[in-house]
Amino acid sequence: MRAALLIAGKDLRQRLRDRSALLSAIVVPLALASIFGLIFHNVTGGHLTFTFGLVDQDHGQAAQAFETQALGPLERGGLVVVRPEPSLAAGRSAADRGKVAATFVLPAGLSAAIGNGRTAELRVLGDIDQSIGVQVAEAIAQSYASRIDTVRLAGAALGSTTPGSVRTASAVDPIRIADVSTTSRQLDAGTFYSAGMAVFFLFFTVQFGLSSILEERRDGTLARMLVAPIARSAVLAGKLLTSLALGAISMAVLALATHFLLNAHWGNPLGVAILIGAGVLAATAVMALVATFARTPDQASAWQAMVALVLGMLGGTFFPVSQAGGLLATLSLATPQAWFLRGIENLAGGAGAGAALGPAAAILAVAAVTGTLAFLRAGKLVAR
Amino acid sequence: MKALTIAANELRRLLRWRANIFFLFILPMLIILLLGAAFGGSGTARVGVIEGRSGPLARQFLAALDARPAIELRRYSSATGLQHAVARGDLDAGLVLPAGFDSRLRGGNSATISYFARPNSVAQQVRATIQSVAAEQGRLLAAAQVLERARGTSFTQALARARAVAVRTPRVQVRLTAPDGSNYIATTGRFESGASTQLLLFIFLNSLNGAAWIIETRRLGIARRILSTPTSLRTLVTGQLLGRLAVALLQALIIILGSLLFFGVDWGNPLGTAAVVIAFCLVGTGAAVLLGSLFSNEQQAGPVALLLGLGLAALGGSMAPLEVFPKTARTIAHVTPHAWANDAFSKLLNHGGDLGSVLPQVGVLLAFAGVAITFATWRLRRVLTA
Numbered sequence: 009m010r011a012a013l014l015i016a017g018k019d020l021r022q023r024l025r026d027r028s029a030l031l032s033a034i035v036v037p038l039a040l041a042s043i044f045g046l047i048f049h050n051v052t053g054g055h056l057t058f059t060f061g062l063v064d065q066d067h068g069q070a071a072q073a074f075e076t077q078a079l080g081p082l083e084r085g086g087l088v089v090v091r092p093e094p095s096l097a098a099g100r101s102a103a104d105r106g107k108v109a110a111t112f113v114l115p116a117g118l119s120a121a122i123g124n125g126r127t128a129e130l131r132v133l134g135d136i137d138q139s140i141g142v143q144v145a146e147a148i149a150q151s152y153a154s155r156i157d158t159v160r161l162a163g164a165a166l167g168s169t170t171p172g173s174v175r176t177a178s179a180v181d182p183i184r185i186a187d188v189s190t191t192s193r194q195l196d197a198g199t200f201y202s203a204g205m206a207v208f209f210l211f212f213t214v215q216f217g218l219s220s221i222l223e224e225r226r227d228g229t230l231a232r233m234l235v236a237p238i239a240r241s242a243v244l245a246g247k248l249l250t251s252l253a254l255g256a257i258s259m260a261v262l263a264l265a266t267h268f269l270l271n272a273h274w275g276n277p278l279g280v281a282i283l284i285g286a287g288v289l290a291a292t293a294v295m296a297l298v299a300t301f302a303r304t305p306d307q308a309s310a311w312q313a314m315v316a317l318v319l320g321m322l323g324g325t326f327f328p329v330s331q332a333g334g335l336l337a338t339l340s341l342a343t344p345q346a347w348f349l350r351g352i353e354n355l356a357g358g359a360g361a362g363a364a365l366g367p368a369a370a371i372l373a374v375a376a377v378t379g380t381l382a383f384l385r386a387g388k389l390v391a392r
Numbered sequence: 393m394k395a396l397t398i399a400a401n402e403l404r405r406l407l408r409w410r411a412n413i414f415f416l417f418i419l420p421m422l423i424i425l426l427l428g429a430a431f432g433g434s435g436t437a438r439v440g441v442i443e444g445r446s447g448p449l450a451r452q453f454l455a456a457l458d459a460r461p462a463i464e465l466r467r468y469s470s471a472t473g474l475q476h477a478v479a480r481g482d483l484d485a486g487l488v489l490p491a492g493f494d495s496r497l498r499g500g501n502s503a504t505i506s507y508f509a510r511p512n513s514v515a516q517q518v519r520a521t522i523q524s525v526a527a528e529q530g531r532l533l534a535a536a537q538v539l540e541r542a543r544g545t546s547f548t549q550a551l552a553r554a555r556a557v558a559v560r561t562p563r564v565q566v567r568l569t570a571p572d573g574s575n576y577i578a579t580t581g582r583f584e585s586g587a588s589t590q591l592l593l594f595i596f597l598n599s600l601n602g603a604a605w606i607i608e609t610r611r612l613g614i615a616r617r618i619l620s621t622p623t624s625l626r627t628l629v630t631g632q633l634l635g636r637l638a639v640a641l642l643q644a645l646i647i648i649l650g651s652l653l654f655f656g657v658d659w660g661n662p663l664g665t666a667a668v669v670i671a672f673c674l675v676g677t678g679a680a681v682l683l684g685s686l687f688s689n690e691q692q693a694g695p696v697a698l699l700l701g702l703g704l705a706a707l708g709g710s711m712a713p714l715e716v717f718p719k720t721a722r723t724i725a726h727v728t729p730h731a732w733a734n735d736a737f738s739k740l741l742n743h744g745g746d747l748g749s750v751l752p753q754v755g756v757l758l759a760f761a762g763v764a765i766t767f768a769t770w771r772l773r774r775v776l777t778a
Contacts, residue, residue, distance in 0.1 A: 036698055039703065040703055100571045101571070127564075134569070151520075154527035160562075161557060182530045182534050
């Protein structure tokens with residue numbers, strides 16, 4: 009045991025002295041988490057306000073109703089900003105140059121056509137690059153058109169044309185929509201990327217462990233260790249301890265740093281500690297298993313990088329794969345990264361440590377399977 | 393001529409290392425596939441719905457909603473399951489139709505649908521769409537309710553009459569067009585935006601990773617040995633630059649052809665795309681040689697390459713579209729070459745632009761490349777002769 013600790017201590021000192029370990033275990037994940045958190049803050053959590061242009065060539069009742077009844081409430085709610093455009097050309101150019109997501113065009117004679125029961129047309133000029141805003145604009149215009157149609161249809165069914173009924177259009181609304189507030193259990197951008205980057209780079213951080221045996225073999229130091237009165241299992245244990253310690257240090261530092269610097273909400277500390285513990289075990293086990301297949305340290309680091317990248321991508325550390333549904337979402341659940349993020353999601357809502365136990369068990373299952381396989385194969389790494 | 397030999401040798405070194413098949417080919421394709429699956433047709437929102445014991449009116453409402461291209465409906469049976477799925481982000485929004493949906497409407501009342509979503513921009517888009525379907529469906533129902541009240545007929549009869557009248561009543565149409573009046577083409581296929589943004593990410597990332605090879609060339613003394621032969625420093629530096637450019641172009645070619653073959657990605661005007669890609673590869677070349685001459689060990693250059701490769705890509709709109717960036721962030725984004733190249737691809741792929749329309753962006757990219765290559769050349773000459 010003492011030999012194992014000595015080996016681990018030596019390796020740890022070596023890694024910490026070498027600034028590259030510090031770079032990839034702490035600096036790079038922290039920097040990427042802050043960049044991603046800043047950029048994607050608006051995408052995942054923020055409120056988007058759409059800017060629409062309005063070209064009023066009608067100047068009548070219908071145009072007024074559109075402004076006050078269709079756009080007014082949305083404007084007051086801060087969902088849209090309406091820019092009146094002086095001419096059709098100005099409205100076109102605003103949508104073309106991306107100044108607005110879409111321009112509504114209320115053509116001349118719209119009120120007259122509606123009042124006289126003729127067909128009428130509203131136009132929406134959409135910016136090709138802002139498809140989300142364009143869909144919202146189209147839906148707003150369609151709602152308005154449907155309401156006018158409702159009044160006209162009711163009038164026609166009763167056998168009377170009711171000119172000037174535009175104003176009453178908003179009165180009838182058989183299907184209503186009530187907003188029920190939901191608490192979001194999706195992580196905010198800062199927390200998601202802090203946790204995502206931390207667990208993504210964890211798999212790179214722990215790769216030093218077993219694969220450093222391959223380095224020692226290349227450099228000839230392994231042979232010297234093996235002829236010394238040290239059990240082969242102690243060499244393996246020392247190397248694994250290095251991985252576990254590096255992984256735990258990096259995760260702990262990242263969790264604390266992102267908590268204070270990026271305002272990430274990791275949730276219950278005990279729960280986070282359980283998840284980190286399970287995550288470090290799984291990462292070490294997976295990377296150790298990969299190392300047992302390699303013959304040279306270069307080969308090991310290349311294969312480990314591949315496995316870490318694929319598991320990280322599938323596990324949704326960069327973008328939420330579970331959204332895709334189907335096979336990909338199922339595959340995603342085979343990765344410890346996905347369970348780690350799920351555990352953090354559970355905790356972020358303010359739940360107690362118990363909420364982390366399920367995901368932690370799933371991570372430990374991965375650790376047990378890969379760890380057992382690695383254990384069975386590890387002997388050949390330290391063969392004399 | 394000798395410079396070409398050096399460049400060819402660099403390319404051969406890269407390809408001989410078989411793990412690079414993964415990094416140059418499999419990884420980019422995998423990510424394009426994942427992005428396409430997760431965000432493909434980014435206009436489509438997944439809405440979960442609970443029908444309750446629904447009648448024909450409720451079914452009709454849902455069918456109309458499902459017919460909208462922006463909405464993809466998924467049925468749920470339990471309210472908690474639905475709420476969890478929305479909270480986790482597996483769904484964009486949830487709808488619960490009340491059990492008495494049909495009976496309330498038939499009774500001349502209004503029926504209320506519960507809508508819940510996470511507070512974000514997609515929720516606004518989905519809500520606007522559902523509202524418009526409700527208004528569209530409400531048209532016939534309201535007319536039928538008015539008829540029923542005025543004439544005292546049964547709701548079924550009134551609805552049938554409203555339907556019959558609706559066919560000959562003129563309607564208010566909404567016509568969506570592009571600003572110039574042409575058809576609004578709801579952007580491109582599932583994989584297009586993922587493919588073009590990942591093309592940039594990988595050209596740049598793998599270029600930067602190439603810095604390790606330059607460092608190795610220096611560390612193993614290959615550079616010194618080449619210089620001891622009758623080869624000028626200029627030739628050696630040119631060879632290194634050409635070698636990096638060849639790798640960047642190879643990566644570009646792999647992604648363009650691969651995505652074309654596997655995902656049927658339409659790369660737009662060939663000349664325009666070629667100009668943007670070559671200009672961007674030159675930027676990558678400059679950055680790679682610069683990084684390779686600034687650091688003296690591979691273990692340090694590696695993480696820095698990863699940081700710059702992913703960080704600049706995220707800043708420049710290669711991870712989330714620039715469309716969703718706030719205004720100031722969009723301006724800041726343009727310190728990265730990625731943002732300019734993404735602008736160019738938006739012109740080429742979404743607006744059907746040609747070479748002429750992307751000349752400004754290509755110009756800016758060439759300026760980036762010029763600065764990077766000049767600085768890299770100066771720096772590499774210094775470290776090689778030190």
